[in-house]
Amino acid sequence: MTQTTLTRAGRPAPAAAPAGREAPGDARRWWGLAVLGLSQLIVLLDGTVVNIALPSAQADLGIGDGARQWVITSYALAFGGLLLLGGRIADLVGRKRTFLTGVAGFGLASAVGGAADGAGMLFAGRALQGAFAALIVPAAMSLLTTTFTDPRERGRAFGVFGAIAGAGAAAGLLIGGLVTQYLDWRWCMYIAVPVEVVVLIAAVPLLSDTGRRAGGRLDVPGAVLGTAGLAAIVYGLGEAESRGWGDPLVLGLPAGGVLLLAAFVLWQARTPHPLLPLxxxxxxxxxxxxxxxxxxxxxxxxxxxxxxxxxxxxxxxxxxxxxxxxxxxxxxxxxxxxxxxxxxxxxxxxxxxxxxxxxxxxxxxxxxxxxxxxxxxxxxxxxxxxxxxxxxxxxxxxxxxxxxxxxxxxxxxxxxxxxxxxxxxxxxxxxxxxxxxxxxxxxxxxxxxxxxxxxxxxxxxxxxxxxxxxxxxxxxxxxxxxxxxxxxxxxxxxxx
CATH class of the missing domain: 1.20.1250.20 (MFS general substrate transporter like domains)
Structure with missing residues (x-):
């Protein structure tokens, strides 16, 4: 068991930086925080940036009123449903490697959505954005967690990261309005491409990883149960406004999702390599x-x-x-x-x-x-x-x-x-x-x-x-x- 040295105040004293790791005051880690924060900003911004642009996209691509919610729902479903899987992939494959993969994929998915010539292509681009965002977010947060371990620096780092996360959704509304009014709704998608290129280039020298978990394996059954359960609940309740709460789909999908999540918990308690260690x-x-x-x-x-x-x-x-x-x-x-x-x-x-x-x-x-x-x-x-x-x-x-x-x-x-x-x-x-x-x-x-x-x-x-x-x-x-x-x-x- 690792021994922890305490200060006079009773709090853990900052550990000495291991060989090859930056000292707590190393400025490079703070530049790395800027890179992580920028990636978080664009992910959360893309969750809201299309809200104001939706009427223009609907008219341009001929999307029906019954299907237009998928521009938003496809992103939220893929993002929320795959986050646990993305977090475990980051732990097993490596946080930096997962982060870089997510950033590159998010940029490509944004280009696909912006170039959409029909509703299906736009929905697919948004779903891919959500899937790659599910790699970026847990990898970024875990890199932040393992980089800033000193309590004071940790508080400052999470303060900056939390502010960026909170600003992303609101900034998306402002940028969506500007882009839609003065350019074209497609730029609400394209805007992520140059930002992710900058993040990708800067992340390679600025971010460092503590390595991957030896001997770990991906819990595929757990991933299927957890993702399907969350997706069923979110999708079922998301249809309540248009279908009504008495609709069989609205009642059945959340109930099925709860059962799937219960099975997920039982499986996590039994499998030797759980997706979510209880x-x-x-x-x-x-x-x-x-x-x-x-x-x-x-x-x-x-x-x-x-x-x-x-x-x-x-x-x-x-x-x-x-x-x-x-x-x-x-x-x-x-x-x-x-x-x-x-x-x-x-x-x-x-x-x-x-x-x-x-x-x-x-x-x-x-x-x-x-x-x-x-x-x-x-x-x-x-x-x-x-x-x-x-x-x-x-x-x-x-x-x-x-x-x-x-x-x-x-x-x-x-x-x-x-x-x-x-x-x-x-x-x-x-x-x-x-x-x-x-x-x-x-x-x-x-x-x-x-x-x-x-x-x-x-x-x-x-x-x-x-x-x-x-x-x-x-x-x-x-x-x-x-x-x-x-x-x-x-x-x-x-x-x-």
Missing amino acids: RILRDRRRAGALLTAGLAPVAMFGVFLFMTYYLQVVLGYSAVRTGLAFLPLTLAMITGSTQLAARLVPFVAPRTIVVPGLLTAATGLLVLAQAGTGTPYATRVLPGLVLLGLGMGSTMMTVMATATAGVDPQDAGVTSAMVSTAQQVGGAVGTSVLNSVAAGATQGWLAGHPGAPVTEATVHGSSTALWWVAGLLVLTAVPAGILLRSGGPRQGAGRA
């Missing part, structure tokens, strides 16, 4: 961090969904102005991540940051829920977005650092993938439920107010959904406060 989940703090990572992003998904429509349809904003309206949210998330959480993580228990962060974000949602058809942006939307950004930025940075702290190097990739999987799947499931809540509230309001403007009913439905997600964040703060009671998981807590 020992990772035995630490109370890591389990609490993953639970929070799955529930908190529902707030961001819901705000992007409802506030984009509110700004463009109700307030009459253009695509570019809508993107600009989200910038305060981005800046607030960066501030919460780098200036609040990153400074506190090395010194306080995670719940000291996460619980106030969740409550602050919930307060922001309640402010946004008060916005009406004639409400000025500055009096309701702006303060709501700022509060939401501060709360979510500090919460998600702390959750990422806590979930990946103390895990053994051979499990770093799959642990990182668990964080991203929780975010993607939780957000996708939450969005489907919120859509249903908003639709029901809208229809109920119209039934009780015959002849009233549709925009007023829509605002009522969106406000109702925002109240629900604010309540979810308050409820999430309870287990977070119980489980995240001390610093990050113990070093080696992930060991068998």
Whole structure:
């Protein structure tokens, strides 16, 4: 067992850099962080950049209303469904090698989508983007985890990485508006190609890996069960808005997905080479961090969904102005991540940051829920977005650092993938439920107010959904406060 030296404060002292590894202050590692952050930015940006461009792409390629959601769903399904597999591949094949493969593949997939001459080719390009993103994200996070081990540097590194991750989705809306309005929707896909070329060139000299896990094997049955289960749940709930909650497909697929995931857990407990070693989940703090990572992003998904429509349809904003309206949210998330959480993580228990962060974000949602058809942006939307950004930025940075702290190097990739999987799947499931809540509230309001403007009913439905997600964040703060009671998981807590 490795012996750990403690400082007078009782915290692990930074270990001396092994031969061939950079010292903790080596500037090259911080340039490597910039490369990892840029790759994370483009992956998350591509998750939202097509939202504003979707009407133009639909008209250009003749995509029917019943199929247009696949432009978004194909990316989310491939990304969320394959993250665990991508994390284990990173652990077995090598993190740097997996990262480079994912970056190259993502660039090629973006070119395919941008050159699409029909709906099928665009859907395929988006699905390939999601599949290669499932390689990039866990490899990048595990490289970050194994590179920055000093508590102070780790907090700073995760603060920067978390801010970039949080900014990606909001930046996608702004860039999507600019590109769609002044260029062409295809550039929403092409934009990733030159960025990934830069990342690929810079990553080769700047990133280093601790090696691969000797004697490991890929758990193919586990990969099939886990990926199929997640995909069934996300796809089934994603169809709820168009088909209705009573549709056999909407009811059957999530139920089947739950059964597949139960079989996945049973298989992981029995196989000698599991895709997801269950020992990772035995630490109370890591389990609490993953639970929070799955529930908190529902707030961001819901705000992007409802506030984009509110700004463009109700307030009459253009695509570019809508993107600009989200910038305060981005800046607030960066501030919460780098200036609040990153400074506190090395010194306080995670719940000291996460619980106030969740409550602050919930307060922001309640402010946004008060916005009406004639409400000025500055009096309701702006303060709501700022509060939401501060709360979510500090919460998600702390959750990422806590979930990946103390895990053994051979499990770093799959642990990182668990964080991203929780975010993607939780957000996708939450969005489907919120859509249903908003639709029901809208229809109920119209039934009780015959002849009233549709925009007023829509605002009522969106406000109702925002109240629900604010309540979810308050409820999430309870287990977070119980489980995240001390610093990050113990070093080696992930060991068998």
